[in-house]
Amino acid sequence: MRATRRSLLKGLARAGFGAAGVLALPAALRPLPLQAAPLEKVKELGVLRVGLYTDNRPWSWDDGGKPAGIDADLARALASQLGVRADIALFLADDDIAGDLRNVVWRGGLLGFQPCDVMLHVPFDKILIKEEDNVAFLAPYHRETFGAACSADGGNCEAHPASFKGHPVAVETASIPDLYMLGQAGGSMTRDLIHVPTGYEAVAALTDGRADFTVATTAQIEAVVADHPDSGIKVRKSALPLMMSPGWDIGIAVKDNARTLGFALEEAIGAMIADGRMKALFAHHGVQWHPALAAQPST
Amino acid sequence: MKRRFSTIIGSMALASAALSAPVVAADGPSGADIANDAQTPGDVLSYGMGPWQQRFSSLDKLNTTNVTKLVPVFAASLGGEKQRGQESQPLVYDGMIYVTGSYSRLFAFDARTGEKKWEYNARLPDAIMPCCDVVNRGAAIHGNKVIFATLDAHLVALDRHTGKVIWNKKTGDYQAGYSATAAPLIVGNKVIVGNSGGEFGIVGEVQARDVETGELIWSRPTVEGNMGTLNGKDNGISGKTNATWTGDLYKTGGGATWLGGTYDPGTNMVYFGTGNPGPWNSHLRPGDNLYTASTLGIDADTGVIKWHYQTTPHDGWDFDGVNEFVPFDASINGKPMKLGAKADRNGYFYVLDRTNGKLVSANKFVMQTTWANGINLKTGRPNYVDDNRPGAPGTADKGKVVFASPSFLGGKNWMPMAYSQDTGLFYVPSNDWGMDIWNEPIAYKKGAAFLGAGFTIKPIAEDHIGALRAMDPKTGKIVWEYKNKAPLWGGVLTTHGNLVFTGTPEGFLKAFDAKSGQELWKFQTGSGVVGSPITWEQDGEQYVAVMSGWGGAVPLWGGEVAKTFKEISQGGMLWVFKLPKQ
Numbered sequence: 001m002r003a004t005r006r007s008l009l010k011g012l013a014r015a016g017f018g019a020a021g022v023l024a025l026p027a028a029l030r031p032l033p034l035q036a037a038p039l040e041k042v043k044e045l046g047v048l049r050v051g052l053y054t055d056n057r058p059w060s061w062d063d064g065g066k067p068a069g070i071d072a073d074l075a076r077a078l079a080s081q082l083g084v085r086a087d088i089a090l091f092l093a094d095d096d097i098a099g100d101l102r103n104v105v106w107r108g109g110l111l112g113f114q115p116c117d118v119m120l121h122v123p124f125d126k127i128l129i130k131e132e133d134n135v136a137f138l139a140p141y142h143r144e145t146f147g148a149a150c151s152a153d154g155g156n157c158e159a160h161p162a163s164f165k166g167h168p169v170a171v172e173t174a175s176i177p178d179l180y181m182l183g184q185a186g187g188s189m190t191r192d193l194i195h196v197p198t199g200y201e202a203v204a205a206l207t208d209g210r211a212d213f214t215v216a217t218t219a220q221i222e223a224v225v226a227d228h229p230d231s232g233i234k235v236r237k238s239a240l241p242l243m244m245s246p247g248w249d250i251g252i253a254v255k256d257n258a259r260t261l262g263f264a265l266e267e268a269i270g271a272m273i274a275d276g277r278m279k280a281l282f283a284h285h286g287v288q289w290h291p292a293l294a295a296q297p298s299t
Numbered sequence: 300m301k302r303r304f305s306t307i308i309g310s311m312a313l314a315s316a317a318l319s320a321p322v323v324a325a326d327g328p329s330g331a332d333i334a335n336d337a338q339t340p341g342d343v344l345s346y347g348m349g350p351w352q353q354r355f356s357s358l359d360k361l362n363t364t365n366v367t368k369l370v371p372v373f374a375a376s377l378g379g380e381k382q383r384g385q386e387s388q389p390l391v392y393d394g395m396i397y398v399t400g401s402y403s404r405l406f407a408f409d410a411r412t413g414e415k416k417w418e419y420n421a422r423l424p425d426a427i428m429p430c431c432d433v434v435n436r437g438a439a440i441h442g443n444k445v446i447f448a449t450l451d452a453h454l455v456a457l458d459r460h461t462g463k464v465i466w467n468k469k470t471g472d473y474q475a476g477y478s479a480t481a482a483p484l485i486v487g488n489k490v491i492v493g494n495s496g497g498e499f500g501i502v503g504e505v506q507a508r509d510v511e512t513g514e515l516i517w518s519r520p521t522v523e524g525n526m527g528t529l530n531g532k533d534n535g536i537s538g539k540t541n542a543t544w545t546g547d548l549y550k551t552g553g554g555a556t557w558l559g560g561t562y563d564p565g566t567n568m569v570y571f572g573t574g575n576p577g578p579w580n581s582h583l584r585p586g587d588n589l590y591t592a593s594t595l596g597i598d599a600d601t602g603v604i605k606w607h608y609q610t611t612p613h614d615g616w617d618f619d620g621v622n623e624f625v626p627f628d629a630s631i632n633g634k635p636m637k638l639g640a641k642a643d644r645n646g647y648f649y650v651l652d653r654t655n656g657k658l659v660s661a662n663k664f665v666m667q668t669t670w671a672n673g674i675n676l677k678t679g680r681p682n683y684v685d686d687n688r689p690g691a692p693g694t695a696d697k698g699k700v701v702f703a704s705p706s707f708l709g710g711k712n713w714m715p716m717a718y719s720q721d722t723g724l725f726y727v728p729s730n731d732w733g734m735d736i737w738n739e740p741i742a743y744k745k746g747a748a749f750l751g752a753g754f755t756i757k758p759i760a761e762d763h764i765g766a767l768r769a770m771d772p773k774t775g776k777i778v779w780e781y782k783n784k785a786p787l788w789g790g791v792l793t794t795h796g797n798l799v800f801t802g803t804p805e806g807f808l809k810a811f812d813a814k815s816g817q818e819l820w821k822f823q824t825g826s827g828v829v830g831s832p833i834t835w836e837q838d839g840e841q842y843v844a845v846m847s848g849w850g851g852a853v854p855l856w857g858g859e860v861a862k863t864f865k866e867i868s869q870g871g872m873l874w875v876f877k878l879p880k881q
């Protein structure tokens with residue numbers, strides 16, 4: 001029998017929720033009432049409530065009152081596959097993922113923010129899965145990585161990041177790119193850094209002369225390039241030396257007792273990946289889709 | 300009209316009869332009345348019971364000989380489903396008790412019967428995700444208005460008779476992470492407030508507004524390099540740009556003034572403490588990071604910083620410096636001095652010259668401070684223990700685990716201390732706890748990999764976390780202490796009756812002998828007490844009031860500490876006490 005890394009990881013994720021007594025049984029063997037409830041409820045109400053970060057371009061953001069972005073489009077596609085309408089709730093990020101899962105997935109906000117049926121763009125990570133026993137992590141659908149880019153006249157984008165000393169470098173405040181650049185050239189680039197609230201804005205600073213170099217996520221870089229086709233931004237091709245993050249998978253999260261819904265969404269995501277719709281959805285935003293590491297076949 | 304007229308007559312009659320007569324005027328208390336609050340024990344017109352916020356009452360009808368007989372007069376529920384932490388201090392004026400509740404609510408109760416007169420519920424956007432519970436710490440009163448701050452960073456003035464909105468001003472953008480929970484400070488015809496939101500890359504600020512209209516008069520950022528304003532015009536930057544910050548980090552430097560301030564009419568300065576710098580990890584922001592984790596003396600008329608004293612330069616432990624700076628007068632080495640005291644999150648009790656911010660003394664008020672071996676009196680700086688600074692993030696593994704004490708919740712958190720003019724002692728609600736802290740290489744924020752810190756808070760003593768300590772500001776010695784199993788999280792009151800009151804998470808309001816620390820009385824309120832008690836005189840009798848309702852930041856952190864409060868239920872109740880009629 002040929003096992004995939006994906007099924008192994010999923011098994012691990014579900015086994016982590018042993019307290020609820022649910023094993024990773026094939027769908028047909030799961031007890032019916034448990035399987036039916038959350039999914040049936042969504043179908044009955046005709047609405048899938050999806051929680052997305054409110055300020056996370058190109059994934060999700062508020063575009064004049066309308067949720068926009070890759071995850072917003074994915075939310076709509078998933079809802080339509082279930083035959084329901086998507087109700088996208090944009091929420092403000094908490095200090096870390098644990099706060100977001102509490103506010104958005106399993107408890108709700110203290111001031112009336114209703115929990116969502118599902119949250120997208122949730123890191124799919126073994127340790128996180130073990131720590132968070134109120135939610136089920138499913139369907140890793142993309143792999144994120146950090147990359148770099150230069151402005152049109154920003155010089156050699158393949159050079160060592162430390163060679164940009166003395167040039168304006170834009171980074172998201174208190175992010176890994178921030179720390180990475182602070183550590184360059186023996187910590188002497190602190191004066192060169194321009195701190196902005198998001199990675200997208202850091203890349204956008206290359207388009208208007210504010211910055212010559214930036215480190216951001218690959219998706220943020222590709223989206224800005226697509227949004228400013230004439231800006232001449234150069235995307236770095238070589239890896240960033242000693243970058244502390246090798247990348248991470250993102251997937252979805254549902255409440256621990258709503259995994260029937262989660263499985264249905266996982267199936268829908270699997271179908272979108274299989275027939276190329278996922279790739280096209282990403283491409284629509286100028287971003288190249290990369291299969292999650294946890295979802296790639298092992299050899 | 301008729302009712303108000305008779306009130307005036309009544310108050311005039313009382314005024315001639317007793318010194319403690321409340322200030323009652325048809326148009327409500329003036330700035331001068333509020334500045335004089337500590338001298339009029341017939342009312343409570345301000346947070347802290349006077350501009351110095353000593354929380355000292357000159358009343359002594361209730362005292363060490365009779366406090367055992369203290370009984371409830373009434374209790375009033377804040378009702379509804381909205382419970383959680385009740386950190387408020389009530390105000391008393393003109394036969395009414397005004398008290399704020401969790402979820403940005405303000406209530407008016409009849410001070411004699413407990414009957415609710417009105418209730419105001421701020422309409423809060425459901426998208427707010429408050430970092431540290433949904434508390435509010437109290438209101439201000441001025442003229443016909445009661446004024447309080449809301450979680451969505453608004454300042455709201457209500458008609459004190461009806462609860463109807465007179466003005467409502469946005470003081471910050473909640474979507475950018477700003478919030479507000481502190482009681483406003485009245486100085487003359489100005490209402491002065493700080494801001495909250497320390498964890499989100501904001502910049503701390505103090506704002507003075509016209510109490511009649513809510514319009515901004517001056518603003519003063521607490522991080523150097525940022526511009527202040529006066530009457531709509533630039534009024535100079537705070538400090539000197541890039542003197543203690545590198546690059547542009549000062550633009551998101553933190554330093555929130557989330558606990559509000561005190562006022563000294565003598566120097567005409569307001570004193571505001573400032574929060575920790577951002578980002579959280581100190582290795583990302585070389586330098587002292589002024590004026591974070593500091594106390595600022597600010598000119599009340601112009602918003603200009605007159606002096607600063609930084610308690611934790613280049614903070615790396617989340618040692619917010621927001622704690623209240625309480626002015627007091629005392630003789631040091633035979634010399635009468637204008638002083639102020641602050642029990643800091645970092646575990647040290649500082650006495651400063653309040654005219655110039657010069658350090659007079661600094662002494663530990665907690666069991667342990669692993670991060671520093673004392674404070675250098677010459678330089679005013681801590682003697683850091685470098686090995687005990689949390690490490691630089693960025694390494695691939697978990698890295699060194701550092702034990703730090705106090706924990707990031709502090710030797711003393713928000714809960715205000717009291718100063719007795721009789722005993723000359725400060726009564727400091729403190730906590731003995733530490734934390735393990737390490738780099739978290741696998742953390743996530745907003746869907747992206749992020750370098751965080753992991754931490755576990757834990758007790759450091761077998762028998763207690765909380766400790767109410769009587770501290771002699773002249774010697775730095777702890778005269779007595781009362782130990783409490785759960786962390787203390789409520790304010791303190793002291794009186795001329797030689798009494799000290801404070802609440803416990805276990806649900807008790809307790810009274811102690813101010814000189815000896817002996818526990819004399821306690822009453823179970825039904826939920827944890829994390830509010831600040833008050834006392835006043837009414838109809839010739841002395842009353843005590845406190846809010847009950849467990850919550851605040853403590854329940855957010857689990858581990859060993861959580862065992863001390865896991866059986867405590869939420870609540871939302873105003874309790875009022877007095878001695879039985881003879």
